[in-house]
Amino acid sequence: MNEQSYIIYLQTLSELDVKEEISDKISKTLQQILNTEEASSAMTTTNAFDWYVENFELEDEINIDEYQCTVTVNYQASGEQDEESGICGYEITGTAEAVIDEFGEVTYQNVTADIVGIDGSDDYDHDYEENLTEDDGNEDEIENEDSVDVIVYDEEPF
Numbered sequence: 532m533n534e535q536s537y538i539i540y541l542q543t544l545s546e547l548d549v550k551e552e553i554s555d556k557i558s559k560t561l562q563q564i565l566n567t568e569e570a571s572s573a574m575t576t577t578n579a580f581d582w583y584v585e586n587f588e589l590e591d592e593i594n595i596d597e598y599q600c601t602v603t604v605n606y607q608a609s610g611e612q613d614e615e616s617g618i619c620g621y622e623i624t625g626t627a628e629a630v631i632d633e634f635g636e637v638t639y640q641n642v643t644a645d646i647v648g649i650d651g652s653d654d655y656d657h658d659y660e661e662n663l664t665e666d667d668g669n670e671d672e673i674e675n676e677d678s679v680d681v682i683v684y685d686e687e688p689f
Contacts, residue, residue, distance in 0.1 A: 537635035541595055553602055554589055557629055560637040561587055564606060564627050573644035579610030579621040600631040604639075620646040 541549055561584045564570055574582055590603040608623045625643040632638075 536633040537631065538595060538597065538600060538633050541600055549593060549595070550589065553593060553600065553629075553631070556631060556635065556637060557587060557589065557602075557604055560629075561604075561606065563637070564604075564625075564639050564642060565608060567627070567639060567642040567644075569642040570608070570623065570625070570644040573623050573625075573646055574610065577610065577620040577646060579612050582608055582610040582623075584608045598633060602629050603627070604629050608644075622647040 541552065544552060564584055565574070565582050570582075584606050586607040588605045590605065593600065593602045604627050606625060606627065608625075610621050612621045623644050624647055625645055626641075627639040627643070628641040630638050630640060
């Protein structure tokens with residue numbers, strides 16, 4: 532869009548053409564979602580690599596004002612599973628708000644990224660590692676965290 536702003540161009544299109552134009556623009560920039568802190572953080576909790584956003588869907592509501600266009604994108608990304616390591620998830624689903632400015636540049640904000648469980652369910656406990664270090668305030672219950680329970684038998688087993 533040389534002289535004309537991208538937003539003005541969008542405003543001249545029909546609703547169906549706007550959705551098609553935005554979908555095309557998103558498909559060309561979608562991999563940027565993986566560069567966000569939220570997606571990167573989710574990816575690093577797995578042992579998968581070579582992540583790629585495979586699928587996306589635009590929510591119906593597309594907001595266009597005089598300066599920008601915003602739309603929520605639902606996406607699915609997957610990575611290659613490291614064969615030598617245990618499976619810790621290799622698929623991420625989430626949402627991102629795509630903001631398209633007057634120059635047609637797309638940025639992603641308000642990104643969510645959830646690791647999908649091994650069997651395709653959302654059973655993965657995203658807070659597991661955080662819960663390992665959280666203090667629950669029950670210091671009285673455990674006097675020595677390094678202690679080991681020892682069972683003493685009166686007889687020799689077998």
